[in-house]
Amino acid sequence: MGRLDVTPVSTKPQESNTFIHHLLKDVKLLERMIAEGQLDGDIQRIGAEQEINLIDSAYRPYPIMPEVLAVAEDSHFTHELAQFNGEINADPLPLGAGCFYALENQLNEHIAKLNHFAHQFDAKILLAGILPTIRRSDLDKTFLTPIGRYHALDILLRELRGEPYDFRIEGTDLLLDRHDSTMFESCNTSFQVHLQIPAREFASMYNWAQAIAGPVLSCATNSPILLGKRLWRETRIALFQQAVDTRSTTSQTHDKEPRVSFGTTWLEESVLEIFKEDIARHRVILNTTVDSDDKKDGVPRLSSLSLHGGTIYRWNRPCYGITSGKPHLRIENRYLPAGPTIIDEVANSAFWIGLMQGIPKEAKDISRIMDLEDARTNFLKAARMGLGAQFRWLDGRRITAKNLIIDHLLPLAYSGLQKSGLTKKEATHYLNVIKQRVVSEKTGSQWLLDNVAALKKSSTTDDAIVTATVGMLKRQKENIPVHQWKPIDALEMKSSNSRYHSVSQIMSKDIFSVQASDSVEYACSIMDWRKIHHMLVIDEKGSLQGLLTAGKLVHHITSQEQVGNQLVKEVMIKDPVTVSSDTTLEDAIALMQKHKIGSLPVVDEGRVVGFLSTNDIFKITAALLKK
Structure with a gap:
């Protein structure tokens, strides 16, 4: 989520250059720490950030998160861009036996606690990559969370762009829209997974994370509807890139990488290549008075580097942190959506982390057997088509998402989880969720699309979406994986709390x-x-x-x-x-x-x-x- 006590970068050259000086100093510090072997390589940890939607009795966005957080008073809970969003931060866990059971228990406990406080305001928590019931009127800037970081980002990104944001996303339907702020980004909620990586292995592990992004996303999609339009199976991917795109359509005269990026090249040696590229490609837009000498437990925080990195949204983002007095590197997986249930999210995490740990020998120098452009294309195909995608995999062979996952990737993930110390029971429990979801082709996206289509035969599109959202919340509370969800039946339709309120x-x-x-x-x-x-x-x-x-x-x-x-x-x-x-x-x-x-x-x-x-x-x- 990043620092909240920040401001837009100063227009005064001396002040902005001071921050850039600290930023460059952080890069040199990290380079020295890596060279001297100071980064933690003895233990691997996992972590997660759960983004949520807050909804009212009509199942619409409910912008009262600041009030809920004020009564909750728990450091695990924090703000997000819009007042109807929030974030739950799970405690880091050592990767090993029982870690995914523990992660699932943590998330259940945190959501139950936050729901308790939300109920005091007649609000509920819903996990969805994009809340199906969100309306354009919910994206007004008055619902921006009143915190300096978000206002600073909104101001600076708009100034860099120099014109309103244009949105064009084409799926079954076509979304065409224009907006004058970054509030469209608030439609997106994700389940961000962190994996600590030894510095010496970071380049090969990061490259592998890029290669598997498409297949992992294809079986986890949960965001098919935005503003009543049926778009991509994981519409968040297109929406996020367009919502913070600072590239102007009128002034663009050369190729420029967007701030939401898959990446341009394979890593060759270390994480420093990413940090240096991001500094070279993207202007500094946030500032902080903290300098490079700021430390935690005697370890440099690298605050300037972390702040700048937090304004560049790679789908696999490298992060620097400090745990138990030791600095470390980790990869933050940012492309997985929130929901459909906690068990689905944890299963997605186990699948990804298992694949990361099960990296095959031939993939440790993946640039020899795969083009990065193929990995990027696979990722976009997965976002568009989910399990209907066909990928170009290692050595250029073509394969369907379903066959790749069942025949090749699940065995790799199982091997990786066992290598990490998980019991056969735990590994099988979560990977079977993935297997059954893929075999049945019942992702969160598919369930929502199927039910909205069925409901529209006897109601309006809006009412169908609201009723499907009611069904989502009911099944989510039961924490049954989405491949076991039943269609909405006639009794549910009759008992639905959906009501017609507006034109x-x-x-x-x-x-x-x-x-x-x-x-x-x-x-x-x-x-x-x-x-x-x-x-x-x-x-x-x-x-x-x-x-x-x-x-x-x-x-x-x-x-x-x-x-x-x-x-x-x-x-x-x-x-x-x-x-x-x-x-x-x-x-x-x-x-x-x-x-x-x-x-x-x-x-x-x-x-x-x-x-x-x-x-x-x-x-x-x-x-x-x-x-």
Whole structure:
């Protein structure tokens, strides 16, 4: 999570150069510590950071984490970017017999404790890579956690970019959006796993971590829906890169690596290659007054290096730390999503760490048998398609994700866990979760997509997503691995606590429209073909110009001798009554009754985002009567 007591880097050259001096000094200190063998290589530890979503009784984001943390008063719990996110830090554990049982117990205890305090505010904790019910209105900057680090990051990243963030993610649906802050990043919650690595083995182990990233991610996906759109199986990967991308679309004149990065080259000798590359490629954006002489238990903290590294988001990120008075290096796996359950998360961790420990001899110099570009492509394929991906593996052979995991990687992981001292029972317990999930092809992403599709047959998309989220939370509490989750049944649908509150939940987004300069004949034809009684008049920028209604057209046509040359602008209602997507249904219905109208264009920030008609209201009325 990083330091909270930081500020944007100073605009004064003397102050910013002082920080850069400390940063470069940290690099030299680390180089000397590695050369002198000062880093801990006698013990390996594992650790984890559990990011969470806080939701309200309607299963929507609930921005009260600062209040929950204030009453919890536990150093294991901390803030995240948005006030509806949080993080639980597990205590480091020696890698060996019982470590994954202990990690699972820790997480269960911490979540139970935090849930206890959340319930005091009528809130609940949900584990999901992306909360399915999140709405664009939840991404307003007013929900940014009021801590210096987050505001500093938001300001500096926006200044570096120089223009709003553009989002384009294409899956089954297409997400196109623009936002003026980093708040889109708050949609993402992950389960970050740490593995301590001896300095002498870091280069080969890090390279292997890059090679296996795609296959490991393919069986762990849990983030397929964002803002109601079905996108990648692990949409977090695309979203995170775009949410903090400082590269301007208008000023970019040369290739530049994004701050969220897979990496550009295999390591040759040591971790220093990564730290030096990150300093060379990415401007310093945060500052701290702590200098290179700051120590913990007599060991340099390397605070400047750690702070700068915390603003560069490699999916496998190298970290420096101090435990029990000894400095060490570790790899932080940042690509695994939160959820679907704690046992799934711990199984993902065991699979990854088992593979890391089971690295085959031929992979210790992986640059000879695999191109880094293939590893990067595998990673993106896994994020897009999950277990449906096909990879280019060692020596260039092609293989499906399913066959690679079952036939090759699970045996390697099992060997690695036994090598690390785990009992056969513990290794088998967690790796069987992975095996059964892969064999059945039932990941968290697949479960959510299947259930939303089934629920949409008898309800709106929004209600289907809310109901599926209710089902997720219920199954999550049971801590049954996702491959054993049952579909949502009729009884659950009836007992679902989902409710229709706002226009956005039921409005139509599939809009047919015309422009003011189009002919009335053209508009009438579309309305006849599509069996619709209302049509929006929208300009090329998406702004509302007017509204056509069947009644208005009939009146106009019957009162004119010739209509062939009539234009839409001569017939349309030029100042229609509108609502926003956040308008309550109660208020929207009241407006329709007051003005005696059967439709309402939905407009946010000057742009048409949907259309509400009496037919939409009739649909939910029928659904509620069935319940």
